[in-house]
Amino acid sequence: xxxxxxxxxxxxxxxxxxxxxxxxxxxxxxxxxxxxxxxxxxxxxxxxxxxxxxxxxxxxxxxxxxxxxxxxxxxxxxxxxxxxxxxxxxxxxxxxxxxxxxxxxxxxxxxxxxxxxxxxxxxxxxxxxxxxxxxxxxxxxxxxxxxxxxxxxxxxxxxxxxxxxxxxxxxxxxxxxxxxxxxxxxxxxxxxxxxxxxxxxxxxxxxxxxxxxxxxxxxxxxxxxxxxxxxxxxxxxxxxxxxxxxxxxxxxxxxxxxxxxxxxxxxxxxxxxxxxxxxxxxxxxxxxxxxxxxxxxxxxxxxxxxxxxxxxxxxxxxxxxxxxxxxxxxxxxxxxxxxxxxxxxxxxxxxxxxxxxxxxxxxxxxxxxxxxxxxxxxxxxxxxxxxxxxxxxxxxxxxxxxxxxxxxxxxxxxxxxxxxxxxxxxxxxxxxxxxxx
Amino acid sequence: xxxxxxxxxxxxxxxxxxxxxxxxxxxxxxxxxxxxxxxxxxxxxxxxxxxxxxxxxxxxxxxxxxxxxxxxxxxxxxxxxxxxxxxxxxxxxxxxxxxxxxxxxxxxxxxxxxxxxxxxxxxxxxxxxxxxxxxxxxxxxxxxxxxxxxxxxxxxxxxxxxxxxxxxxxxxxxxxxxxxxxxxxxxxxxxxxxxxxxxxxxxxxxxxxxxxxxxxxxxxxxxxxxxxxxxxxxxxxxxxxxxxxxxxxxxxxxxxxxxxxxxx
Numbered sequence: 001x002x003x004x005x006x007x008x009x010x011x012x013x014x015x016x017x018x019x020x021x022x023x024x025x026x027x028x029x030x031x032x033x034x035x036x037x038x039x040x041x042x043x044x045x046x047x048x049x050x051x052x053x054x055x056x057x058x059x060x061x062x063x064x065x066x067x068x069x070x071x072x073x074x075x076x077x078x079x080x081x082x083x084x085x086x087x088x089x090x091x092x093x094x095x096x097x098x099x100x101x102x103x104x105x106x107x108x109x110x111x112x113x114x115x116x117x118x119x120x121x122x123x124x125x126x127x128x129x130x131x132x133x134x135x136x137x138x139x140x141x142x143x144x145x146x147x148x149x150x151x152x153x154x155x156x157x158x159x160x161x162x163x164x165x166x167x168x169x170x171x172x173x174x175x176x177x178x179x180x181x182x183x184x185x186x187x188x189x190x191x192x193x194x195x196x197x198x199x200x201x202x203x204x205x206x207x208x209x210x211x212x213x214x215x216x217x218x219x220x221x222x223x224x225x226x227x228x229x230x231x232x233x234x235x236x237x238x239x240x241x242x243x244x245x246x247x248x249x250x251x252x253x254x255x256x257x258x259x260x261x262x263x264x265x266x267x268x269x270x271x272x273x274x275x276x277x278x279x280x281x282x283x284x285x286x287x288x289x290x291x292x293x294x295x296x297x298x299x300x301x302x303x304x305x306x307x308x309x310x311x312x313x314x315x316x317x318x319x320x321x322x323x324x325x326x327x328x329x330x331x332x333x334x335x336x337x338x339x340x341x342x343x344x345x346x347x348x349x350x351x352x353x354x355x356x357x358x359x360x361x362x363x364x365x366x367x368x369x370x371x372x373x374x375x376x377x378x379x380x381x382x383x384x385x386x387x388x389x390x391x392x393x394x395x396x397x398x399x400x401x402x403x404x405x406x407x408x409x410x411x412x413x414x415x416x417x418x419x420x421x422x423x424x425x426x427x428x429x430x431x432x433x434x435x436x437x
Numbered sequence: 438x439x440x441x442x443x444x445x446x447x448x449x450x451x452x453x454x455x456x457x458x459x460x461x462x463x464x465x466x467x468x469x470x471x472x473x474x475x476x477x478x479x480x481x482x483x484x485x486x487x488x489x490x491x492x493x494x495x496x497x498x499x500x501x502x503x504x505x506x507x508x509x510x511x512x513x514x515x516x517x518x519x520x521x522x523x524x525x526x527x528x529x530x531x532x533x534x535x536x537x538x539x540x541x542x543x544x545x546x547x548x549x550x551x552x553x554x555x556x557x558x559x560x561x562x563x564x565x566x567x568x569x570x571x572x573x574x575x576x577x578x579x580x581x582x583x584x585x586x587x588x589x590x591x592x593x594x595x596x597x598x599x600x601x602x603x604x605x606x607x608x609x610x611x612x613x614x615x616x617x618x619x620x621x622x623x624x625x626x627x628x629x630x631x632x633x634x635x636x637x638x639x640x641x642x643x644x645x646x647x648x649x650x651x652x653x654x655x656x657x658x659x660x661x662x663x664x665x666x667x668x669x670x671x672x673x674x675x676x677x678x679x680x681x682x683x684x685x686x687x688x689x690x691x692x693x694x695x696x697x698x699x700x701x
Binding site (some may be wrong): 013025028029075078096098102103105108119120121125148 | 538
């Protein structure tokens with residue numbers, strides 16, 4: 001027995017912009033669908049031929065980037081919208097936690113809103129009154145229940161909405177990214193409630209961006225992308241596949257950004273001849289490029305372990321900053337430097353050949369300089385690089401300020417900047433169950 | 438469609454609580470609160486009395502006395518009718534959050550609008566009764582028993598129109614503006630501030646085509662004029678037409694139902 005059975009469902013929306021009310025009204029009247037009279041350019045496919053079965057009692061997490069059709073899927077299951085083609089069948093009473101407190105009237109009291117909202121969600125008046133105390137207690141709003149809802153904070157509002165929706169006692173619970181609203185305590189309460197639902201054999205369809213929640217909590221995961229199901233199955237596997245896809249996309253994004261900033265600086269910056277400004281410039285955060293170009297940095301690439309250009313690294317990875325340089329005429333006074341900054345503009349590390357006591361002799365012509373980091377021991381985040389060639393007194397030949405971006409990925413949410421290589425060691429009387437599944 | 442119509446019966450609890458919420462919320466925060474339901478029609482009546490007694494005294498027919506009471510018989514149901522239409526033109530858009538986020542039968546919204554305005558109409562009736570007693574107008578029971586029937590016909594007619602207006606406004610927001618102008622015209626094209634007898638013979642045929650004419654005349658016959666209720670034939674015809682209109686309106690609404698969640 002399947003609680004949710006989605007069979008080749010496609011949902012096509014109409015694009016806004018060009019208003020064609022007559023066309024949509026006519027097709028809505030004649031065929032019950034808005035888009036039959038519209039050209040493909042006027043429509044947008046939010047879900048394409050999606051088939052999904054959720055067995056009774058299963059908890060399924062839906063993940064995917066913004067705009068991938070997650071909420072549309074939920075709305076189809078909830079019956080709020082109908083699929084353009086295909087079918088959606090749900091067995092049992094549904095409660096959709098899509099927007100909390102939708103339908104609350106701001107002017108009337110929390111008490112009256114709870115009653116009306118409960119009836120809207122499918123309870124009878126008597127049932128709402130029976131559960132009233134429980135609902136208010138769950139929301140933690142005993143004190144304020146007589147106050148008009150317009151005086152509530154957004155957290156109170158959402159809590160009350162959640163409390164009503166969860167007490168409808170559905171067979172199928174649809175949840176759309178709502179755990180973000182409450183404080184820690186309330187989030188735990190919600191998770192406990194979900195766990196209770198699971199124990200009681202209810203079906204839950206959960207849309208969320210919290211991948212760890214999906215891994216911990218769901219029996220199955222669905223990865224949606226641009227309206228298509230990319231993967232279904234074991235949460236761990238699906239989340240991993242999704243993460244590596246996101247990484248790949250970020251890689252491309254960073255590469256495109258790099259090219260853009262480089263183009264911008266190349267066209268805008270005039271070669272600078274005075275060396276004076278350089279010390280001040282060291283501390284300005286704005287990205288840019290300056291210098292006399294007697295030694296020119298032609299290109300900078302970040303190279304990963306496999307020798308290929310990369311923009312996304314994992315903690316502990318090997319990284320090389322490959323600097324392609326050219327000196328038109330031989331130069332004898334030169335220093336190579338590299339600076340590493342995090343997103344807050346904090347210098348995480350900086351060094352140059354002068355500080356490392358290398359005495360320059362000569363550059364002549366083109367060449368490749370590699371700055372090799374054996375182990376990138378940084379926590380997750382976005383980092384930017386300075387790459388520069390200058391004289392020992394600071395006079396810049398070519399200074400690239402914060403032009404190169406890379407991202408550190410980590411599955412540990414540790415904090416700070418630097419992650420020293422570490423291990424834990426415990427005596428035999430301190431015991432752990434083991435790593436989280 | 439029939440199935441949906443029957444479903445509606447299941448939602449009577451919801452409709453009931455939404456109507457009471459509507460009434461409570463409307464005057465929440467105002468000093469006079471519910472009294473506005475009495476004061477609003479009273480003020481309207483005062484304005485018209487002022488116009489016809491002081492500004493343009495020559496216009497009103499001498500035979501219709503007291504003229505204020507005559508007008509009140511029409512203005513009160515007209516207010517119910519016109520506010521319902523105006524409000525229902527925006528009701529689906531205003532309730533967009535419900536339609537988009539909760540599985541909710543959308544027709545509840547215009548129905549609640551009509552019913553809430555009907556309650557206001559009922560709240561205005563004591564004023565009318567007060568006037569009737571003040572002017573010691575004799576009321577006959579055999580006329581008065583038709584009163585609920587007139588109200589029922591008006592309810593069905595208003596519901597039918599409101600369903601159509603609310604559904605179409607989702608697709609054409611222009612209807613809201615057209616409607617407010619149309620209603621002003623409609624008001625003057627209905628024998629509310631003038632008696633039917635004043636209309637020229639060509640104009641009478643035109644007035645006969647206006648459904649609200651027969652409602653207004655029925656109210657006036659029952660409450661204002663003496664003697665037997667003479668408008669029954671018209672009222673029954675209008676009743677039948679209203680039922681047809683309601684079914685057409687519900688059918689239209691039902692066909693457009695799926696488009697609401699996307700268009701509001």
